[in-house]
Amino acid sequence: MDIFDLIRNRRSVFPAQYNDKPIAKKDVEKILEAANWAPTHKKTEPWRFTVLTGEAKEKLGLFLSYKYMATTEKPKKIKTKKLIENPKKAGAIIVIKMQRDPKLSLPEWEEVAAxxxxxxxxxxxxxxxxxxxxxxxxxxxxxxxxxxxxxxxxVCLGFFYMGHYDGEILDQTRTPIEEKVEWLD
Structure with a gap:
């Protein structure tokens, strides 16, 4: 698959779509190695990751559901259940973190972008x-x-849920790029 096909085929695949096939550790390591080659201004390399597998995924689900119930005035049962179940469905979860440059040598948005x-x-x-x-x-x-x-x-910027899935993922569409570009001569 060439790079343009790869970009066009990238999709969000949600935990409800995952099957029980585990993700090989070597594949997770390859995915993390790909992350490590992202562009980074002033070479700060602000990305940090924590990989959750096995019982750690279940602990995350319990933590999130308890925290949701403790911080929400009227917690919804369906959301509480989803917070518990989604981590268990994943083959692995990578916690996405950002380590801010201690010298503050560039704007925070550049670190987030990296x-x-x-x-x-x-x-x-x-x-x-x-x-x-x-x-x-x-x-x-x-x-x-x-x-x-x-x-x-x-700081934590989110969770990267991963899992094998069966079947096809629906095509996405985009409005034409011409509608989003202005050319100046």
């Missing part, structure tokens, strides 16, 4: 490997310091 590019690399690698994935960034990520040992200046 992490987002690292995640896009992971997404494209997953597409190439036939692994479904999805970047989830619920409001609950603001509490991840209670679940993980976040270092000084490190």
């Amino acid at each position: 992490v987002a590019m690292a995640v896009q690399n992971m997404w494209l690698c997953c597409t190439q490997l036939g692994v479904g994935c999805y970047w989830s960034s619920p409001k609950l990520i603001e509490h991840m310091g209670e679940f993980l040992d976040l270092k000084m200046g490190e």
